[in-house]
Amino acid sequence: MPDIFADLKWRGLIHQTTDDENLPKWLAAGQRTLYAGFDPTATSLHVGHLLPLVYLRRFQLAGHKVIALVGGATGMIGDPSGKSEERNLLSREVLEANVVGIRQQMEGYLDFGGENPAILLNNYDWMRDYTYLEFLRDVGKHFPVNVMMAKDSVRSRLEREGAGISYSEFSYMLLQAYDFVYLNRNYGCELQIGGSDQWGNITAGIDLARRMHGVQLYGITCPLLLDSTGKKMGKTASGDTVWLSPERTSPYKFYQYWINIADADVSKCLRFFTLLSHEEIEAIEQAEDPRVRQRRLAEEMTRLVHGEAGLQRAQLASEILFGREISGLSDAELNEIFADVPSQTLPKSALEGEGLSVAEAFTASGLAKSNSEVRRTVEQGGAYVNNRRVPGFDYQLTAQDLASETVMVLRSGKKKYALLRFV
RNA sequence: GGGGGGUUUCCCGAGCGGUCAAAGGGGUCAGACUGUAAAUCUGAUGGCUUAGCCUUCGCAGGUUCGAAUCCUGCACCCCCCA
Numbered sequence: 001m002p003d004i005f006a007d008l009k010w011r012g013l014i015h016q017t018t019d020d021e022n023l024p025k026w027l028a029a030g031q032r033t034l035y036a037g038f039d040p041t042a043t044s045l046h047v048g049h050l051l052p053l054v055y056l057r058r059f060q061l062a063g064h065k066v067i068a069l070v071g072g073a074t075g076m077i078g079d080p081s082g083k084s085e086e087r088n089l090l091s092r093e094v095l096e097a098n099v100v101g102i103r104q105q106m107e108g109y110l111d112f113g114g115e116n117p118a119i120l121l122n123n124y125d126w127m128r129d130y131t132y133l134e135f136l137r138d139v140g141k142h143f144p145v146n147v148m149m150a151k152d153s154v155r156s157r158l159e160r161e162g163a164g165i166s167y168s169e170f171s172y173m174l175l176q177a178y179d180f181v182y183l184n185r186n187y188g189c190e191l192q193i194g195g196s197d198q199w200g201n202i203t204a205g206i207d208l209a210r211r212m213h214g215v216q217l218y219g220i221t222c223p224l225l226l227d228s229t230g231k232k233m234g235k236t237a238s239g240d241t242v243w244l245s246p247e248r249t250s251p252y253k254f255y256q257y258w259i260n261i262a263d264a265d266v267s268k269c270l271r272f273f274t275l276l277s278h279e280e281i282e283a284i285e286q287a288e289d290p291r292v293r294q295r296r297l298a299e300e301m302t303r304l305v306h307g308e309a310g311l312q313r314a315q316l317a318s319e320i321l322f323g324r325e326i327s328g329l330s331d332a333e334l335n336e337i338f339a340d341v342p343s344q345t346l347p348k349s350a351l352e353g354e355g356l357s358v359a360e361a362f363t364a365s366g367l368a369k370s371n372s373e374v375r376r377t378v379e380q381g382g383a384y385v386n387n388r389r390v391p392g393f394d395y396q397l398t399a400q401d402l403a404s405e406t407v408m409v410l411r412s413g414k415k416k417y418a419l420l421r422f423v
Numbered sequence: 424g425g426g427g428g429g430u431u432u433c434c435c436g437a438g439c440g441g442u443c444a445a446a447g448g449g450g451u452c453a454g455a456c457u458g459u460a461a462a463u464c465u466g467a468u469g470g471c472u473u474a475g476c477c478u479u480c481g482c483a484g485g486u487u488c489g490a491a492u493c494c495u496g497c498a499c500c501c502c503c504c505a
Contacts, residue, residue: 256459263460291458322459373452376467380453413453 003028004062008220010278011271013055015196018206018219026218027064027191034059034191035067035183037123037176040075041090043101044245047234047257050305051225053109054273055193060110060118061275067189068106072099072124074176080169081153082197099124105244108305119187123179139178140171142211143204148173151200173204180205181212191218195225225272228264244305250340251306255314256415258298266293274300313339321417326386331404334419338409342366343419348406351422355396358383365410365418377412384411 005024008014017023026032036052038045045053056066075095090098099122110118148154151173157165180202183189192202202219209217225233234242242257243249249257261269270281270293284296302311317337320326329337344365350356358378359371368374375393377383383390386403403409408420 259459261460263458289458291460294458294460318459370470372470372473373468375473377453380467382453414459 001028001030002062004059004064007058007062007278008055008222012268013222013272015221015223016199017221018203018217023218023220031064032191033065033067033183033187033189034193035069035180035189036193037069037071037074037179038102038106039071039079040095040098040102042243043098044243044248045102045105046244047242048225048232050244050273051222052193052195053106054275054304055222056118057109057275059193060116063116065116065119065188066110067119067121067183067187068110069179069183070099070102070106070120070122072096072122073127074123074172074179075099076124077168077172077175079153079172079176079201080157080165081201082195101245121183123175123182126182127175127178135174135178138212139174139208142208143174143177147207148204151204153197153200173201176201177204177208180217181209184209184215184217185213190215191220193220193222196221196223228262233265246306246310251302251310251314252317252340254305255298255302255311255318258301259294259318261294261297263290263293266297269297270300273297274304276300321415325388326403326409329404331406334404334407334409338407338417338419341417341419343421345421345423348422351397351399351402355398358385358390358393358395358397361385361397361408361420362410362412365420367410367412367416367418382413385409387411 003024005014005027019026034056036056038049038052053068056068060066072095075090075098076092078089103120103122106120110120112118112120148170149158153173154165154170157169180189180192192198192205194202199219199221202221206217206219209215227233236242236253236257240249242254258269267281267285270276270284274281274297276284284293287293299311299315302314306314313336317340320337326334342365346356346364350360359374362368362374362377362383363371368377374383378390378393378395381389385397385401386409397408401408402422406422408422410418410420412418
């Protein structure tokens with residue numbers, strides 16, 4: 001059995017463990033069962049979820065049994081960990097849709113077939129029929145309030161002026177603690193992994209198991225995903241969340257996200273997210289051309305999330321988009337390459353006669369909000385049509401400026417593209 | 424309840440009767456350099472039919488040839504006293 005603990009350590013993926021001494025040996029001694037929980041706060045997972053997901057995958061590949069738990073029940077309450085303010089409750093319908101979406105995505109990352117299949121569970125299944133009275137007697141009885149108050153997630157809220165915490169969020173940890181105990185009883189699960197903000201919830205589960213059944217469980221937390229400037233990762237430069245579903249974040253944008261990872265963070269990302277071996281990663285880190293690191297990272301990540309076909313598409317699009325003048329391509333090719341780029345449709349007649357002013361074209365495409373903005377961009381040399389710089393604000397676009405039969409490719413600055421279709 | 428201070432363009436923050444679309448910083452955008460980086464440098468940053476015009480300085484009125492600047496009322500915020 002491969003030494004999973006040493007691997008995690010090498011990758012910098014161990015933040016804390018509940019038993020530094022025995023955990024490595026215990027893991028090395030045989031197949032263990034572990035779980036990680038996922039909050040169904042949206043219909044899709046995002047880059048932030050990838051860390052625990054790949055974490056589970058690593059364990060699975062090392063021969064351990066993994067459980068991915070979707071929090072259909074816990075999501076109804078909301079985990080206060082790492083949140084500075086009380087959260088709004090999600091409606092039941094939204095939650096159900098989210099659970100469905102997330103379950104589907106999980107299938108892409110873990111192997112649910114084969115010799116050592118992963119297990120996918122939803123805690124709503126065992127919490128649904130648990131009555132309040134029974135729960136208080138079985139579980140609540142084992143939680144000293146003074147201990148609960150001391151947990152980071154609760155204390156930081158109480159200390160924060162004007163924040164406070166509701167009773168429901170306060171008792172969230174009981175639910176997660178009980179999940180662990182339930183999984184232990186029914187699936188032999190003995191280890192929980194999560195982000196460092198999950199420490200309080202994980203130890204709550206370990207305490208509960210000891211009190212209820214006298215068993216010893218374990219926990220490992222991984223570091224929070226912060227970049228070198230201390231900001232949470234997983235957002236594009238413009239602040240959009242990087243989702244794992246191609247509908248929400250196109251393979252092209254996803255690929256671009258990783259290509260644009262800062263030098264200071266690229267090593268960490270390679271270690272955290274990819275399944276590449278230590279030797280491979282070290283070789284990449286020492287490559288002559290520093291861009292190899294980002295390219296390789298983007299390649300691995302896009303292949304993992306969007307498959308080989310998605311990667312091909314993203315790479316082709318990137319090549320064209322950051323290349324020279326766009327010409328000699330057909331509608332079909334352009335539509336393929338720019339599948340992810342926002343587009344607007346205008347009547348063909350707009351290009352006739354005088355033609356279409358640059359101002360109209362750029363505002364219609366959504367690349368600029370006002371004519372003044374277009375004027376500025378053009379005057380500063382940042383406006384392009386088919387990757388050719390627009391010579392002046394007075395320039396009129398005609399059928400001559402089409403990149404293919406009906407498509408015109410507009411660009412503002414270095415990276416922002418939009419398509420205009422003329423029909 | 425009494426007294427004082429505040430509310431400015433995306434944010435912070437100057438301005439205290441005309442030279443104010445409003446200093447400075449941050450952010451953002453664009454350009455150069457580069458590696459589709461970082462750092463740096465340059466420029467831009469209310470709108471428009473752009474040498475000009477129009478709308479902005481909490482809200483509503485007023486004084487004045489002219490108001491972000493003065494007066495009145497209202498709303499919200501902060502501080503001090505009770």
